[in-house]
Amino acid sequence: MGQDRTLTELEGTVLGVIFRRQPCTPYQVRREFTDSPSTFWSGSAGSIYPLVMRLEASGLVRSNRHATGSRKSRLYRLTAAGKKALALWISAVSPDVLSVPPDPLRTRIAYLEALPPEDRLLYLESVLAGMEEFLRRFEEDYVERRAGDRYAELMAKGAMATHKSRIRWTRDVMAALREETAAPQSSAT
Amino acid sequence: MGQDRTLTELEGTVLGVIFRRQPCTPYQVRREFTDSPSTFWSGSAGSIYPLVMRLEASGLVRSNRHATGSRKSRLYRLTAAGKKALALWISAVSPDVLSVPPDPLRTRIAYLEALPPEDRLLYLESVLAGMEEFLRRFEEDYVERRAGDRYAELMAKGAMATHKSRIRWTRDVMAALREETAAPQSSAT
DNA sequence: GGCCGCATGTAACACGTTACATGATTGG
DNA sequence: CCAATCATGTAACGTGTTACATGCGGCC
Numbered sequence: 001m002g003q004d005r006t007l008t009e010l011e012g013t014v015l016g017v018i019f020r021r022q023p024c025t026p027y028q029v030r031r032e033f034t035d036s037p038s039t040f041w042s043g044s045a046g047s048i049y050p051l052v053m054r055l056e057a058s059g060l061v062r063s064n065r066h067a068t069g070s071r072k073s074r075l076y077r078l079t080a081a082g083k084k085a086l087a088l089w090i091s092a093v094s095p096d097v098l099s100v101p102p103d104p105l106r107t108r109i110a111y112l113e114a115l116p117p118e119d120r121l122l123y124l125e126s127v128l129a130g131m132e133e134f135l136r137r138f139e140e141d142y143v144e145r146r147a148g149d150r151y152a153e154l155m156a157k158g159a160m161a162t163h164k165s166r167i168r169w170t171r172d173v174m175a176a177l178r179e180e181t182a183a184p185q186s187s188a189t
Numbered sequence: 190m191g192q193d194r195t196l197t198e199l200e201g202t203v204l205g206v207i208f209r210r211q212p213c214t215p216y217q218v219r220r221e222f223t224d225s226p227s228t229f230w231s232g233s234a235g236s237i238y239p240l241v242m243r244l245e246a247s248g249l250v251r252s253n254r255h256a257t258g259s260r261k262s263r264l265y266r267l268t269a270a271g272k273k274a275l276a277l278w279i280s281a282v283s284p285d286v287l288s289v290p291p292d293p294l295r296t297r298i299a300y301l302e303a304l305p306p307e308d309r310l311l312y313l314e315s316v317l318a319g320m321e322e323f324l325r326r327f328e329e330d331y332v333e334r335r336a337g338d339r340y341a342e343l344m345a346k347g348a349m350a351t352h353k354s355r356i357r358w359t360r361d362v363m364a365a366l367r368e369e370t371a372a373p374q375s376s377a378t
Numbered sequence: 379g380g381c382c383g384c385a386t387g388t389a390a391c392a393c394g395t396t397a398c399a400t401g402a403t404t405g406g
Numbered sequence: 407c408c409a410a411t412c413a414t415g416t417a418a419c420g421t422g423t424t425a426c427a428t429g430c431g432g433c434c
Contacts, residue, residue: 016300039284040291086303095228098319100348101292102229104285111205114275130287158358159289165354169347
């Protein structure tokens with residue numbers, strides 16, 4: 001009921017969250033985003049509630065009334081169509097999946113020459129420190145939650161691998177920069 | 190003239206492109222996005238032209254008329270304020286820079302259990318093949334363009350490092366999956 | 379019993395996308 | 407000279423964000 005269009009990135013992800021957590025409330029879905037170490041999706045109420053309602057309207061999820069005390073809410077779970085749609089969304093191999101994901105740090109470093117020369121290394125150092133701090137917290141968090149969930153463990157490893165690769169690369173950039181200033185050629189300001 | 194608000198990700202990037210290429214036309218800016226191996230920004234006319242006009246309205250870029258034959262266009266370059274704004278955008282260390290960037294593949298693999306068990310490895314294999322194909326093309330392209338630009342080289346290395354790390358991780362996931370099916374425990378659907 | 383966090387929403391706004399429109403230029 | 411591509415835009419649309427509104431629950 002309702003014509004099939006391909007799911008957006010957030011819709012697919014939310015469908016995945018509900019699939020994993022079902023039955024669950026929209027608020028639990030939100031928490032999944034707000035608690036995530038990634039800051040890409042805000043998980044704001046304004047995105048999640050309307051989205052979940054949209055999913056229900058297109059028959060991908062269904063909900064039961066549910067009350068805790070006199071507070072009313074709804075528990076959502078996937079329908080058969082929902083599970084099919086999720087599987088389809090996952091397995092449709094799009095270019096974004098195969099190509100390099102966006103990286104705000106890479107973008108900034110690409111235009112590092114817009115910074116005064118003496119600020120460039122300082123910037124990279126502060127970023128590096130921040131990333132290492134992030135890594136520490138991520139690892140703590142990961143140890144804390146590894147409830148034997150093999151899947152969660154795999155996911156965390158993937159995210160950390162990427163993060164570490166970024167850290168290593170940042171160090172490379174710093175080394176290149178130091179080398180350049182040590183043996184100065186003509187520099188374009 | 191025009192009040193300073195912090196630049197969005199696309200605005201900062203476009204400012205960077207103009208800084209790098211100046212003087213240049215909006216179309217050249219678009220090409221930078223459409224030619225990029227990353228698919229995150231479409232670089233559609235509908236995004237770039239209005240954005241560049243917005244930048245000019247806020248005094249970050251300035252343009253001169255410019256004609257090739259009877260076709261008219263504008264050549265843009267950064268103003269002093271523009272260069273300052275770019276430097277500020279780069280050096281303001283936000284959480285998105287420090288945390289793990291979004292990864293459509295990671296997200297999909299997180300909900301791999303929504304796929305019929307027999308499809309999971311097949312999916313990962315096809316993704317892996319696609320990523321390796323992408324890597325080959327990226328490397329060709331990179332060799333082709335390495336006009337001794339140390340910076341471009343560094344950037345390419347960063348992107349490739351991330352990409353390779355993703356490939357390695359995908360292999361890990363496949364190995365874990367194979368192991369699991371070889372020595373089956375209780376599996377959730 | 380008042381305050382703060384939980385939980386569910388809604389409204390206005392900004393921004394990027396697709397699709398469309400238009401004219402110039404180049405190639406067969 | 408006709409078609410395809412280059413190049414510059416505009417319009418409608420969808421969707422995510424911030425900010426606001428509301429009410430319940432626990433705690434101090």
